[in-house]
Amino acid sequence: MPNRNLLLVVSAVMSFLGVFAFAKDSDGRSVISAADQQKLTEKWGQVFTDAFVKDLAQLESDGTTAETAVKTVANEFAAQSQKDAQTIADLQAQIKTLKDENAKLALLPGQGGEAVVKTDGDMEKKTFKPDMSLLHNKNYYAATGDAWTGDTTVDTTELKQEFGKYVSSDKLTIFQKLVGPITCTNYMSTIITDKFEVRASQASITSVLQTFTPRFTPKGKTKFTPMTIKQYPMKINVEVYPSDIINDVLGYLYDEKLEPKDMPIVRYIVEQLIKPKLDEDREIALVKGRYKEPEASGSSYTPNEVNETCDGFLTQLCDLKKASDTDITWLLDGTASLGEGEQLLNEVEQAADEVAPLYKNKTMFIHADPDLILKYSRAYRDKYPNTKNQDGEKVKVDYTKFTFAPIEGMRGTGAFFITPKENFKHVMSRNPKNVNLRMTTDDYLAKVLGEWREGVGFWIKEAIFAYIPDALITELSPAELGV
Incomplete structure (x- = not known):
């Protein structure tokens, strides 16, 4: 060997x-x-x-x-x-x-155990018992008049004592789950910076080769117009009365193998109660939001609505289209709304043809209203019933490198735009490791608090190719706002 x-x-x-x-x-x-x-x-x-x-x-x-x-x-x-x-x-x-x-x-009589021996000699299983010296367990017992059944709540002033360690040890994981990718940010490139505004500083060079001459002759300059992307202060302030979620919490938190201090109440509240709603809210804000300064009322503030926390990327495009910005390529300009069936197929193909030659050979997404993609797919199926989509849910425009990318926050808008991922930006204020995520308790009330800054936008105007319906401009850039 x-x-x-x-x-x-x-x-x-x-x-x-x-x-x-x-x-x-x-x-x-x-x-x-x-x-x-x-x-x-x-x-x-x-x-x-x-x-x-x-x-x-x-x-x-x-x-x-x-x-x-x-x-x-x-x-x-x-x-x-x-x-x-x-x-x-x-x-x-x-x-x-x-x-x-x-x-x-160890549980036999005389050995210090708590097992009960039946008359037939069989031993009952010792079940988990919560710490009845804690107020929330006493309150449950007083309210129900029932002994521990494994069907109770977990939270009051002792929340920090029993579960507070999850705030510190899992802070990074919890925050990453909170502000993790949503459908729109999956198609963006992310920048982490402490600056309140970021701006493009360079652009791609289209070509450098030319015939030799004995003089320095810079070749045709490529025009590019950098855009400013703002970050907006955001936070979560969530109040939870654990007594309202008794049935949901118990199966997740109470485990006979764990001591009360080890049960992940914080993770439960974040993952099961806060994150689903925060994902939905961020999708709305980052797509169709328009920032509004919070209004002070005495020593307190009136909380903004979800769509008032930042300027979403569709809102920015509507403002630019309303201003007739000529640096952006407005696809199907003059088309108030898209058609149906074969007309829609022709309009999408025409839009793809209107992309600047510099970008036509670049693999890009058509970021679009999911309903529009569904209409396009069905129209394509009806026109070419014998053509099988080999890529499953991936819908491409024939003879291009452009693939549809559904963005949930755009649903119902009828809009779409094409741009390289490098030009579609998501900006965050800091590394999640440094985000301040806290949990406090007030009698029976648990509070989760976290702050960060976030924003979306585009890097260079000339790399944006967008179709914006007239109705969407009326909705997101109304005249009363003075946009």
Whole structure:
């Protein structure tokens, strides 16, 4: 049997070179090309390469190929690993049996246990009991007049004592879940910065090649108009009365294997109650929102509505279209609303043709109203009933590199726009590790608080190709706002 260490080295080299087998000479022996030897030398040095070539030749001196030897040893390792796994499983089962026996012995009368022995000699199972010295458990007992059944609430002034550790130890994970990707941000490139506004500083060069002349002659300048993307202060202030969610909480939180202090009440409130609503709210705000300054009322503020927390990207496009901005390519300009059936197919193809030549060969998404994509897909199916969509839910425009991307916040708008991902920006104020996420308690009330800044927008105007229906401009850029 060849040296196993050598076979491990052979396997590592094959993996590094990205091959399943070495090239062979006329005698069927492995050959390391000069190019591959150069790669090995750059990785591990000349001494290693020379020694490896020599050892490889010696390994195959008995007629066995290196690949066969490696495979044989790999099979042996797999068999041994399976055997070891079974041994570990058997030992774990034995340990569990011993622990169960010890637990029963510890609960026998006179051993300090709390088990109850029935008259027939069978032992009842000891069930989990909450800490009845805590106020929320006392209140539940007083309100129901019932003993612990595993169907109760978990929260009052002792929330911090029992569950507060989840606020600190899982703060990063919780916040990442809160402000994680939604359908629109999945198609954006994200910038993390402490600046309140960011602005593009450079653009792509279209071409540099030209005929030689003995003078410096910069070639046709590409016009680009950088846009400013603002960040808006956002927060969550959520109040939860755990007594209102008794039935939902219990199955998730009370586990006989856990002590009360280890039960993830904070994670439950965030994941099950707050996050679904926050995802929905952020989708609305980042797509169709228009920022409004909070109004002070004495020493307090009136909370803004969801669509007043920031300027959404569709709102920005409506403002630019209303202002007749000529730096942006307005697709199907003059078309108040899109048609149906074959007319819709023709309009989408025309829109794709209107994209600037510089971008036509670039793979891009058509960010669109999901209802519009559904209409397009059905119209395409009706016109070409024998054509099967090989990509499933991915809908492409024929003979282009453009694929539809449904954005839930655009549903019902009838709008769509095309732009590179690099030009579609999502800006956040800070790394989630530094976000201030807190939880406080006030008698029976639990409060979750968090603050951050966030915004969306575009980098360069000339890379935006958008169709905005007239009705949407009326909705998002009404005359009374003075836009």
